[in-house]
Amino acid sequence: MPSALPIADPAPADGLIVPSADAGGVPFGVYVHVPFCRVRCGYCDFNTYTASELRGVRRDDYAGHAVQEIRFAASVLDRSGVPRRPVSTVFFGGGTPTMLPADDLVMILRAIDDTWGILPGAEVTTEANPDSVDAESLATLRRGGFSRVSFGMQSAVPHVLTTLDRTHDPERVPLVVDAARAEGLDVSLDLIYSTPGESLDDWRRSLDAAIAYGPDHLSAYALIVEDGTAMGRAVAKGLLPAPDDDLAADMYEEADARLGAAGYSWYEVSNWARGAEHASRHNLSYWKGHDWWGVGPGAHSAVAGTRWWNVKHPAAYAARVLGGESPAAGRETLDDETRYVERVLLAARVRGELATAELRPEARGRVAGLIARGLVDGRAALSGRLDLTLRGRLLADAVVRELLD
Structure with a gap:
């Protein structure tokens, strides 16, 4: 958990969130x-x-x-x-x-x-x-x-x-x-x-x-x-x-x-x-983009389409929780574009997790080139999965950038 926290919207003291349509639908x-x-x-x-x-x-x-x-x-x-x-x-x-x-x-x-x-x-x-x-x-x-x-x-x-x-x-x-x-x-x-x-x-x-x-x-x-x-x-x-x-x-x-x-x-x-x-x-x-609550100073949470992160120092954290207030320092609501980018960014790293059908048409069109360059497993792609080869794992960030450009 890096020590620097993102800059985003202020978090309300009551901690309440506005759940997305799929609230409660994931582990x-x-x-x-x-x-x-x-x-x-x-x-x-x-x-x-x-x-x-x-x-x-x-x-x-x-x-x-x-x-x-x-x-x-x-x-x-x-x-x-x-x-x-x-x-x-x-x-x-x-x-x-x-x-x-x-x-x-x-x-x-x-x-x-x-x-x-x-x-x-x-x-x-x-x-x-x-x-x-x-x-x-x-x-x-x-x-x-x-x-x-x-x-x-x-x-x-x-x-x-x-x-x-x-x-x-x-x-x-x-x-x-x-x-x-x-x-x-x-x-x-x-x-x-x-x-x-x-x-x-x-x-x-x-x-x-x-x-x-x-x-x-x-x-x-x-x-x-x-x-x-x-x-x-x-x-x-x-x-x-x-x-x-x-x-x-x-x-x-x-x-x-x-x-x-x-x-x-x-x-x-x-x-x-x-x-x-x-x-x-x-x-x-x-x-895989599941929900989790992060407890503790600086911990991050992601629940029902809202992401937030707690104040960093243990003393500031203690003051908030003992006072009955949310310890969150900032928060953001994930829109559809952010969700798509993060889905590709994270799932591409996991073997068997990202279906090629989840990619946008322009990204699907680049898969053949990634296979030709030895970055994506061709057999897995034929079965509908985007799996990185060993070379692809070494260049995972470049593969993701190409899929998202």
Whole structure:
């Protein structure tokens, strides 16, 4: 969740929305943003806070503030005429959600269940750093209703972790993976590639280690050096080399080859799973345009054709929710053009998700050219789907631009 919020219409204090015609017609999920970290990683521009940055609010009070927003959310949807739907996915992200005690996370989850009801078999995920959980906390999460944990491994190579300002010991990763598995939790590992100073051999080492740990799911994201971050300043001053696009492409191809050989299939440009049942259902809900309520400072929501985002700082957020006001900082109503653009932009990244029939006539006319250039799978197109090839995934943004021009 980037720290900079969009500029849009002001959000009313009562939070009420005007639902679109299809209000209530799609699955509903909940995202909970826990904005706390032990240290700030140099590459990160997410809305996160260390202990010294909280100013006027205590981390120990956060769970209660989140529960307050959940209760407010139910009231908003009821008063706006949006039908109540049970929750199909819940995702705790951050920050580092497991900086909170496991009991606090379970308390928030229980409030979601009490408010909307969580469907049987729902996917309930928390992100975690390898050094922020142990066997006891994982057991508490599992007993409390969590089904999945996503560990921020990032790399298995110490000098790469140092460049990223990651503080965990890479040797702890297999220990927490085993502990999570012992509790019956599905496990995902997040990796970052193209870190300044990372070689292709470094990346192979990280991939091989991650595969050896046997997770159900892996994500691999190319590092983006954001302006305003410590890493961004270091690159601008020449203290760190900028990521190399050609090397990043080689690393992506290496990831796809090694993960494919190990039994993982790509289902989204940056995500691989050991079978469709292990794909991240919550993240797929974003790419498919489902509804979700985002709880917490800076969290984004999209419900019934309206999108909004909360105030960023935990103290400002606490003041709003404790005062019975919407914590939203701004909002926008999605028109048909925006919905179409976002549908193509997001669904094109997902294997088997975008039907060619959904494209406008001029875009359908460009599919043959994309096939000829090796960017779109011809066999899938004949069956009515727009699936990216490996080359197409490397050039996904260019493919989407061509479809939308």
